[in-house]
Structure formats: structure tokens, C-alpha cells
Amino acid sequence: MSSHEVPQALMVDAFRTRNSVAFGGLSRTGVVIGAAILTAEGLIATQQPLSLFVTLPLTAAGLGLAAAKRHGMSAMSYYWAKLAWKRASRVGATSYRRLFLPHPYALDLPGVGASSTLIRASDPTTGRPVGVVQDRATGWMTVTTLLAPGGSLMAPTGTVRSGLRSWSSVLDAMSTNEQIKGASVTIQITPGAGEALGDDVKARQDPDAPQLAKRLVSELVRTTPHATASVAPWMSVTVDPSASADPPVDLAEQVAEALRVADGLDLSGTGTDIQRRATDIDLRRIVRSAYDPDVFTARDADFQDLSWGECGPQAADDEWTEYAHDGGVSVSWVLREMPRRPVPYSVLLPLLAPGRYQRRITLAYRVLDPLEGEAVLEREINRAHDRARTTAETKGRAKYSQQADALRAEKAAAQAAGGAQVVDWTLMVTATTRSVADLPAARQELSRAVGATRGIRMRPAYGAQAATFAAQLPIGYNPLVKD
Structure with a gap:
């Protein structure tokens, strides 16, 4: 066995990122907010239909940012954080x-x-x-x-x-x-x-030690700081x-x-x-x-x-x-x-x-705690299957990555049920x-x-x-x- 091989018994898995995506890349909160905005626009449009030419593009852009990803987070969260940081920087809060x-x-x-x-x-x-x-x-x-x-x-x-x-x-x-x-x-x-090493060696050194040993240790301390x-x-x-x-x-x-x-x-x-x-x-x-x-x-x-x-x-x-x-x-x-x-x-x-x-x-x-952990894993399983089912209904079959994600969620739940x-x-x-x-x-x-x-x-x-x-x-x- 090479020095870089690790036995299967020493492998670790079941890492999982919490995924609250509900529809089209949006979280459940994003879906609720988007639905509320569209409902409000519909009510306003009954009185001012021309307002849709302004509000619909803005809403579409907002939903697109919420669904898109940037550095592993939603693009909206990323740009909102950057805007907040710039505002804080302008007033000297950073x-x-x-x-x-x-x-x-x-x-x-x-x-x-x-x-x-x-x-x-x-x-x-x-x-x-x-x-x-x-x-x-x-x-x-x-x-x-x-x-x-x-x-x-x-x-x-x-x-x-x-x-x-x-x-x-x-x-x-x-x-x-x-x-x-x-x-x-x-x-x-x-x-x-090396300075800390020198202090430690000096504190431990026996004053009655042979001179050869003292010189050898001093030389080691002198050459050690760089290594x-x-x-x-x-x-x-x-x-x-x-x-x-x-x-x-x-x-x-x-x-x-x-x-x-x-x-x-x-x-x-x-x-x-x-x-x-x-x-x-x-x-x-x-x-x-x-x-x-x-x-x-x-x-x-x-x-x-x-x-x-x-x-x-x-x-x-x-x-x-x-x-x-x-x-x-x-x-x-x-x-x-x-x-x-x-x-x-x-x-x-x-x-x-x-x-x-x-x-x-x-x-x-x-x-x-065990009850909270069980609830989290059950939600993850449901969301994984919902995403796969939604894709299958619209495209004929679920993505392989979605099927694998559902299997990983079920495996994590099985490990938790076994005491993990x-x-x-x-x-x-x-x-x-x-x-x-x-x-x-x-x-x-x-x-x-x-x-x-x-x-x-x-x-x-x-x-x-x-x-x-x-x-x-x-x-x-x-x-x-x-x-």
C-alpha cells in the first residue's frame, strides 16, 4: 500500500449542503415573495395596466438574481452583501x-x-x-x-x-x-x-550538562528557526x-x-x-x-x-x-x-x-439534538424528491444529479437512524x-x-x-x- 492510500474503513462521507431550493432555483422564501409580488402587480395592473411595462422587467430581473448562483450563494445575496459593505465603507463603518x-x-x-x-x-x-x-x-x-x-x-x-x-x-x-x-x-x-523554542530550551537546560552537549543544543536552536x-x-x-x-x-x-x-x-x-x-x-x-x-x-x-x-x-x-x-x-x-x-x-x-x-x-x-436532526433530514429528503419529480414532469426524467442527491439524503437519514x-x-x-x-x-x-x-x-x-x-x-x- 502506498503512503497516499487510505483504507476504505477510514473514509468519511455523508457531507451535505442544506438545500432549500423549491422551484426554478428559488428557495421557498423566494417563491413566496415572488408570488406575493406578482399578485400585487396583478392587482395594480387592473387599475394601471401600463405599469406592467416597468414592474414586470424589474420583477423578472429580481427573480433571476435570486435564482442565479454566485460563488456558491444566490447572486442576489452576493450583490446585496456587496452593496451593504460599500454603504458601510462610505460611512467609515468598516x-x-x-x-x-x-x-x-x-x-x-x-x-x-x-x-x-x-x-x-x-x-x-x-x-x-x-x-x-x-x-x-x-x-x-x-x-x-x-x-x-x-x-x-x-x-x-x-x-x-x-x-x-x-x-x-x-x-x-x-x-x-x-x-x-x-x-x-x-x-x-x-x-x-524559533525564539519561543530558544526560550523553552534555555529554561530546560541543565547547568551541569557537558559543554559538548550544550554547544550541540545551542547550534540546533540557532539553525532551527528557519525550518x-x-x-x-x-x-x-x-x-x-x-x-x-x-x-x-x-x-x-x-x-x-x-x-x-x-x-x-x-x-x-x-x-x-x-x-x-x-x-x-x-x-x-x-x-x-x-x-x-x-x-x-x-x-x-x-x-x-x-x-x-x-x-x-x-x-x-x-x-x-x-x-x-x-x-x-x-x-x-x-x-x-x-x-x-x-x-x-x-x-x-x-x-x-x-x-x-x-x-x-x-x-x-x-x-x-436528535429530534431536530431527524426533522432536518426529513425535509432534505422531501425537497430532494420534489426537485427530481418537478424536473421529471417538465423534462421527461429527473437529472442524474438530482437522483443521486436524493439517494445521499436517504443515506444520511439512515446513518442518523443508526446513531450518527x-x-x-x-x-x-x-x-x-x-x-x-x-x-x-x-x-x-x-x-x-x-x-x-x-x-x-x-x-x-x-x-x-x-x-x-x-x-x-x-x-x-x-x-x-x-x-
């Missing part, structure tokens, strides 16, 4: 300057992180310090766990299958716990992080403490409840090692170094006195396809479509390989450069990495660069979770 904000707001993170606040607490089980991010608008809390990456490419097939089953158990625990609103797993890869990358994975879980049978009253009880729920997710056996709960200093470091990569290797003392608002950017510009912030410029891409065929468990490996620029890869999850979980999830990738001049190279590198996955389709996060950037940080924002 630019952020912390220096010019009034004092109360200067203590907050910008954009989607504005309602978050950082709480320093102690783990009631271990007594160690832990950082918890609270959403002041909803009361939800996000607990982050620092992980240590574990390799599986050289592991036996049985070990990898066991890891996949263990992760399935984690998703099952999320689906049956109404307090867990969502979760995300992020891997940050920073190339050439290594720092890999920092973490998992964030968003919890609603008030959803328990006995809701906690004060803040301390809410934090304890959030930590208790997060502790209920057993990650052992999933192929990764748990380092510890992230402290408030860890969270400050992650957030601040994302906006200003130059401080990535700074010492803990440099983050200890930072307020939560100071961890964000001092200045930022949210462009249509890029995001400029303090010491860097980032481009963020989001998932457009997964392959319609089984993919190997290692499909994301090209995205996880170190490159020239810092990269963050995030999988965001919202696990549906239905999960809303998305993939986000961000590459950060130090200057605008490096953006073309960063985009090319990202495009090649996505292409190497052989089937995963992604696109730039048009008009949502800042929000996508923030969704990859442990600040409590998950685009799939709605209150």
Missing part, C-alpha cells in the same frame, strides 16, 4: 480606530466580539487559574482547552478508527446536552517560531449555564457550571492530548498575537496587565476580501462545498502543512502576512493548499473578513450558534 472611541467602548473588542468579556477564575476541581469568556448579551460562556497535536498518519488503522469513534462520542454528548450551544477546534500554525513551525491547537466550547435544571444565580456559580459542563466532554482517545484549560493570560496571548503577530513570542508578563479590549486591534480596516490589522494583513476563506464522495480522514492535511505565512484552520460545530449525529459545521481558514505586498503570495499558497485537498471547495469570506477572523479566536463567537 474602519476601526481604538484611539478615537469613547472611554466605555474602548474597553471592548471590535465587531462581533464587542459583547464579550474575559473572566479570570479558578477551576473548582484543580484550583488552577482558568480564563472564561462571557457573552454579556446572552450570558453564555466559552471555555477553551489547550491541546497537543497528535499524529495519526503512522498510526495503525485500528487506532485511527478508535479515534474517530471517540470523536463521534464527543459529538453525541454535545447533541444530548442542551447547555452546550456550539464548539470549535482551531489549529494555528506559525512558521519559524520549524509552532503548532498551537485549542478547542472552545460555548455553554449556557442558565439552561440547567437548577440555574446558577451569581457569576461564580455560572462559571463553575460552565466548567463542569465543559469537563463532561471526554476528549481522551480522540487522537489528541489535553494540555490544560486556557488561563486568562493564554487567551490574551492568542487574541493579541492574532491581531499583532510580532508579539507571538512575547513573555507571559507582557500580557498579564492587558485589558480585554487592549487584546484586540488598535487599528483595523475590514475590506471586501482582506482584513488589515495592526501588524498584519489577513485573508480569510470559508467552506463553499464538501466533496460529494467519501473523503479520507486526512483530507485536511494539506491545509495543516506549514507554509510561509501564519495560518489558522477552524472547524466550527453546532450539533443538532447531525451536525451543522463549517470550515474557516485565515492566512496572515506582515505586509500588503505579500497578499498575492499568501492567496496563492492558500489556493494551492485548498486545491491539494482534492475536492473541498472554499471561497473568500466576501464582506465578512473581520467576522471570520474573529470566529477563529476563543472569544465566544460562533457563526453557527444563534441565541
